[in-house]
Amino acid sequence: MSTVKNASIQRVPFEILLDQKSISRRVAEFGRELTEDYAGRLPVMLGVLKGCLVFMADLMRTVDIPMEIEFVSAASYRKGTKPHNDVILGGASTVPLKNRHILLVEGIVDSGKTVKTILKALERQEPATVEIVTLLDKPASHRSSLDIKYKGFSIGNEFVIGYGLDNTQKYRNLPFIGRVLEF
Secondary structure: OOOOOHHHOOOOOEEEEEOHHHHHHHHHHHHHHHHHHOOOOOOEEEEEEOOOHHHHHHHHOOOOOOOEEEEEEEEOOOOOOOOOOOOEEEOOOOOOOOOOEEEEEEEEEOOOHHHHHHHHHHHOOOOOEEEEEEEEEOHHHOOOOOOOOEEEEEOOOOOEEEOOEOEOOEOOOOOOEEEEOOO
16 A cells, blocks of 8 residues: 655645634525525425535535425546546436426536536426525636525636645635635
8 A cells, every 4th residue: 555645646726715713604694595585395405516515515514494306417628737628427316206396406617518417407307496605606617697695705707726626626615715826
């Protein structure tokens, strides 16, 4: 078994864009909004792996109504900071979605291609409603119009890491959102 020495792990330079307190405050606000908006319904929180993981875990603990959770995997970034033209979807929901209220949870909406691909797949299952919930939105990067009802923070066209978001599968464990300075 080989080990990786710390010196051989190259770290990307970044600066903090959103600290833990700011994120926690916004997630708590989301929880209150969703609790109010979905009172009397049983929504399905459908998380887009892997970037939603930390956000969704925190978010679902702030929602004070019964709900179900499910995940779908999607990848448009494979290596580095440039998205590919195609989106790879994996994992199908085991929860029936027909006539259900779906909350599509994303860590970040960049070009919107991943969300559009998932929305198209969801349409075939005939849900009652589908709303997008994202911690971060990059509106200047959208390639088409998106209706995002629950948006945490709008950011510029910068590459970010932390709080579930990665750079080649690293940095998801940072408790804040960092802006990558250079590669």
